[in-house]
Amino acid sequence: MLDGRIALVTGASRGIGRGIALGLAAAGADVAVNYHIPGTPEFGHDNAQDAAAVAAEIEALGRKAVTVEADVCDGAAVTRMVEDVTAALGGLDILVNGAGICPFHDFLTMPEQLWDRVHDVNLKGAFLCSQAAARVMVAQGRGGRIIAVSSISALVGGGMQTHYTPTKAGMHSLMQSMAVSLGPHGITCNSILPGAIATDINKDDWSDPDKRAYLNGRIPLGRFGEPEDLAGPVVFLASDAARYVTGASLLVDGGLFVNLQ
Ligand SMILES: NC(=O)C1=CN([C@@H]2O[C@H](COP(=O)(O)OP(=O)(O)OC[C@H]3O[C@@H](n4cnc5c(N)ncnc54)[C@H](O)[C@@H]3O)[C@@H](O)[C@H]2O)C=CC1
Numbered sequence: 001m002l003d004g005r006i007a008l009v010t011g012a013s014r015g016i017g018r019g020i021a022l023g024l025a026a027a028g029a030d031v032a033v034n035y036h037i038p039g040t041p042e043f044g045h046d047n048a049q050d051a052a053a054v055a056a057e058i059e060a061l062g063r064k065a066v067t068v069e070a071d072v073c074d075g076a077a078v079t080r081m082v083e084d085v086t087a088a089l090g091g092l093d094i095l096v097n098g099a100g101i102c103p104f105h106d107f108l109t110m111p112e113q114l115w116d117r118v119h120d121v122n123l124k125g126a127f128l129c130s131q132a133a134a135r136v137m138v139a140q141g142r143g144g145r146i147i148a149v150s151s152i153s154a155l156v157g158g159g160m161q162t163h164y165t166p167t168k169a170g171m172h173s174l175m176q177s178m179a180v181s182l183g184p185h186g187i188t189c190n191s192i193l194p195g196a197i198a199t200d201i202n203k204d205d206w207s208d209p210d211k212r213a214y215l216n217g218r219i220p221l222g223r224f225g226e227p228e229d230l231a232g233p234v235v236f237l238a239s240d241a242a243r244y245v246t247g248a249s250l251l252v253d254g255g256l257f258v259n260l261q
Pocket residue numbers: 010011012013014015016017034035036042047070071072073098099100101102121149150151152153193194195196197198199200201202
């Protein structure tokens with residue numbers, strides 16, 4: 001479905017980003033794997049090593065891959081990343097905004113710095129990457145696809161996520177307005193809204209067996225999602241099959257959102 005396309009996936013060293021990067025490659029795209037080296041290692045990971053392993057998996061699928069370091073909320077780093085990817089792979093057709101953080105925190109004691117960091121990475125990061133990618137796509141003149149990994153949390157609240165849920169609603173809103181702005185250039189902009197997907201981001205939260213069991217019990221399809229579950233929906237949105245879909249959002253949550261009782 002994506003033969004000859006060139007994709008950049010942010011936050012692709014592990015989790016949902018990795019699952020999407022591999023899915024795009026399996027569908028025929030060459031893929032740039034973005035990763036970031038933070039001051040403090042995330043969940044004990046060596047992100048550079050993880051990104052290299054993802055690139056090796058993509059190459060094993062017969063596609064080209066490059067790794068590219070950048071903090072998505074650093075404008076200069078994002079500009080350089082997009083230039084490097086375009087030079088290395090020969091263009092850019094698909095951007096997936098996958099990078100994100102969700103350090104759970106109580107509302108009443110929320111530090112301003114934590115609010116700012118979550119907004120910077122999740123929302124400003126999606127803006128910076130989308131703008132840099134869209135500039136290349138417009139200059140290429142062959143359209144493009146921009147997809148945000150928003151969340152079911154764009155639609156519902158979380159008591160320990162008052163800094164996070166507005167960023168996910170904002171990401172979807174960003175895609176809607178970008179769809180209007182970039183439609184005349186043939187660039188579609190959509191969101192996927194994952195539900196509860198087992199990754200590092202929720203490891204601590206779900207270490208409570210009662211919470212795990214409660215959440216799992218609310219999912220009509222009977223299981224937490226895996227990163228690979230997001231690949232098909234993203235491949236669809238990136239493909240010609242979705243050429244008339246823009247400004248849309250697709251829940252990928254095993255039915256969690258609609259399960260009131
Ligand atoms: N796991 C879940 O249940 C859900 C996750 N999401 C979203 O999916 C996305 C991926 O999260 P997961 O794979 O679950 O978590 P994860 O922690 O496994 O992956 C997050 C990725 O983002 C990268 N990242 C973090 N800050 C970055 C920065 N400043 N610059 C570049 N990369 C950065 C990390 O290095 C990592 O590769 C996030 O945007 C998250 O909000 C949305 C809905 C549900």
